[in-house]
Every structure is written in structure tokens, then in C-alpha cells.
Amino acid sequence: MSNKPVRLGLFIVLALSASLPALADVDGQHLYRQHCAKCHAEDGRANTLRGWLYFAQNLSKVKWQDNNSDSDILEAIQDGPGAMPGYADTLSEAEQLALVKAVRDLRKP
Numbered sequence: 001m002s003n004k005p006v007r008l009g010l011f012i013v014l015a016l017s018a019s020l021p022a023l024a025d026v027d028g029q030h031l032y033r034q035h036c037a038k039c040h041a042e043d044g045r046a047n048t049l050r051g052w053l054y055f056a057q058n059l060s061k062v063k064w065q066d067n068n069s070d071s072d073i074l075e076a077i078q079d080g081p082g083a084m085p086g087y088a089d090t091l092s093e094a095e096q097l098a099l100v101k102a103v104r105d106l107r108k109p
């Protein structure tokens with residue numbers, strides 16, 4: 001019996017496991033700075049010119065954080081309420097979920 005198929009199988013398993021951490025390792029904070037900070041500001045307070053022009057939500061506010069569930073936030077990211085663009089087609093699900101977490105991290109005590 002040749003062990004060629006075995007080696008091919010082993011190669012595939014190794015290739016797959018090497019690419020999995022890359023998938024799990026989506027940096028929500030980086031995505032936030034890249035896509036959201038121009039309106040909502042780095043700290044979420046939306047005190048930017050664009051945030052002010054578009055009436056962007058202050059995401060750091062405790063009251064807002066308490067009144068919105070993770071799925072509310074996910075929905076906002078996907079649909080883009082008001083002047084905000086929707087990201088349903090441009091960001092993967094993993095990226096959208098990482099952004100929900102990044103928005104949660106903006107909460108100010």
C-alpha cells in the first residue's frame with residue numbers, strides 16, 4: 001500500500017488548521033477605526049465633524065448601551081440607520097460580530 005493518499009490527507013489537515021486562526025482572529029477595534037471612527041469617533045462619542053453633520057449616535061453613553069442589545073447593534077451595522085451606510089454586503093459575519101464587541105468596549109463608566 002502506498003502512503004501517498006495519507007500524506008495528501010495530512011497536508012490538507014495542516015493547511016486547514018493553519019488558516020483557521022486567521023478566520024477567528026478578526027480585530028474588531030481595527031475595523032472600528034477603519035470604518036466607523038470617521039463618524040462615531042475613536043472613543044465612540046461621535047464628536048467629529050462628520051458625526052456632528054450626520055447626527056451620529058454617541059456609542060459610549062451608558063444609557064444607550066443599556067437600551068440596546070447586541071442584536072440591535074448588529075442590525076444597525078448591517079442596515080445602517082439614517083445617514084449611516086449598511087455593511088451587510090461589505091463585511092463578513094465574523095467582522096460584523098467583532099464590531100458589535102468593539103462597540104460594547106466603547107462603553108464609558
Ligand code: HEC
Pocket residue numbers: 032035036037038039040050054055056057059072073076077081082083084085087099103
Ligand atoms: C457616515 C457616517 C457613519 C459611519 C461611517 C458609521 N455610522 Fe453608525 N451611525 C451614523 C448615524 C448618523 C447614526 C444615527 C442614525 C439614526 O439615529 O437614525 C448611526 C447610528 C449607529 C448605531 C446606533 C443605532 C441606534 O439604534 O441607536 C450604531 C450601533 C452604529 N451607528 C454603529 C456603527 C458602526 C459599528 C460603524 C462602522 C461599521 C458605523 N456605525 C459607521 C453614522 C455613521
